[in-house]
Amino acid sequence: MTSSENRPALARRALLAGSVGAVAALPAAPAHAAPLTPPRGRHPSNWPEPASYGLADTRRDLWPRRDNSFVLPLELRPRDRELGRVWMRDTYVNCFVVDGSPLYVATGTTRVPGLDAAAPWNDGIFLWVSRSLRGPWKLADTEGIRPDAERGKVWSPEFVGENRPGRTVVAEWQEYWHDEEFGKRGQAWAPEVHYVRGRWYIVACTGDHSRKVGSFLLVSEGGVEGPYRLAEGNLSEPFGEPVDGGPDFIEPGAYYHIDGSIYSEGDDAWLVLHNDLYAKFRDDMEDIVTTTDLPAFQQTPYSPEPYLEGAYVFKHGGKYYLLHAAWNRASIGPDGSTRHAYDPPGDGRVQYQYDAVVAVSDRFEGPYSHRWTAGVGAGHNNFFADHKGRLWATFFRNPAFGYWADAARSADAAVPGVVRVEWTGPRGNRLYVQRRDRGHALEE
Template identity: 75%
Template structure:
């Protein structure tokens, strides 16, 4: 349901707009024409696009774009033993989606989690967990993995710890994905930003080995059973992550070990593409075991900021016949020469403070672009995905980044790293924007 073309649903707002249109036409011929126009505008079937901050690259900080009590909620995921003390699941890079499986909607949730005793998902964590539900509000249960690994922690579908499950012709954990040790960090090896996709009646899990791994980059697993697995590594990742290596990441990453991160899967009809990092993509082979080989990965045709900052968490969502390209961008706060506050998607620099980890979005008629200028779709909602529920409602995930900025403040950190959902609104076939649902 994340990839289909969707029709326009006729609802109460559309009916009200039709009534208002007929009344407004008569009123416009009177001396009260301006008032009638304002009333008609207030009952249009779609909310309006907001004017963009100027110049291009400024962040839209309006409170209406925040996840709030009236437009969002935290998923009530089933707790694991490690979650009992906190009373909820600690999660970054929250991913939620809805798929039709055997004629019924199935909701899935996953994300980056941490091990007991650590305050972050680094320098190591112990794998990927999956939750499922038949309704967005729950109950959300851990995937039943007990038939695959009796006695193991329920819901863990993949981990570097599963290296002992490798068999000739079937690799679950590649050598570059295993836990390892060094003198600087001790135990190392973390996995982050998982996404679960249902394509051609199979489950695919795309994720990324993180900065503390032997090789850093995106990989894909395929289930040999249901959503709970068992999962194995696709053949294209036996020796390395997808794509070619390049210099990137923190200084402690060995040269040649860094590949494109935050991989995502986009599918349409019977074809699928891998979306990587912040600007490139690749088509999957028909057997889904690897990407189609190419000399250089193709790039999305985007409208970059000037200068372009570091972006991550790329994701493509199709709705209303348009393609939406999502990125996570840090809104950095600084001071203008006149003393006023500047909030912008600037690169790091002197006197620039990371504030909010926003979701910025651009729209195009084609998957590869060209994409429009970006706009702020959700404040503090970066590194997310968009999806449609089985009633046609639109949603975005969020998690409140605990590493830096607003949610890292000691007064707020207890409410950070959550499996959050915020309602979206579409501005229609003329506006073609998706925003966190605004108050008006």
């Protein structure tokens, strides 16, 4: 969620120089988000809003398709070779400029061999890096940090043995544990990589099977590959305070705010928490300013408001865009037709697609406009600009329920995907998955 505005253009000579050579060893040099260049020519139009606020737009134009998207060719780990690709949820990709050259970083929620999901445990956070969105994508070079560990793994509960007085890598509440119901438990979900005030950070959350479930921050003591340690504010607990929520098997008082992310602008940075809260970071980025009574974004909720995930803020064209992941549920309408809406669960409502819904505001805190469907099946994603200033979004195709859980399609679910995004200009102020026949070639 790094701001993408007011960045210098990337010189062609620097770009060509940066595209040559290995990308595995990455410096801890100053970096910033990639420059953002507004599109030329006439902007596409906004689509009319559905007749009733809260209805979902299911038109194929808003799907990631072959003509507007692709799956990143990430370097395979030994565990990935049987599937032939990386199994990933909550795909996150961003582009930074390091020493004048573009640096792309990819991460997400992955699973361990033998499990069909990232639960009840996984083995931490992996990073991939590239000088181009098309690749080659290589696992981050962590061999100099942990010669005996799997390459690309930058944090894991397995690293608890690295804790030292004054330096905590894995807190007690993040460690693996066991019970009779699930056996081994504990995992890291939905990681994101950010560069703030001259330092690399990873914000992630512990999953539902952890001792405490919530968002935490890792601080790099080197480059993007680490080594990472835990921020001071998370030594005893996740960010914020315990809240109601989560599955029944989560112990009372152990559920905090999940899906943490970072938005930075100038010298300021904020933690964004699912699904409507934010908090200012301290200047040293070791904790948020306050953990109680966190402010909420001023939103235009649906009625009734469903459960939302994956809050993310992106700035473009002087406007702030607040993203959420929402389940598009299908049901039978009063006239007998199929109704698609962002409804809470209920009788006759079937999960169809895990969509990206977006709202826009003149200010970070809001008030935000009515939400609209920005991408069908593209929920729990982020927007970013590539090194040429073109806009993209990530997607992963949720394998748990709905369209991508169908046996005929599940082999193509849980992917590290990216899709082109179009802006409807300063009058429309909307971001959509690139719709058909817009005259934009899908190129690198």
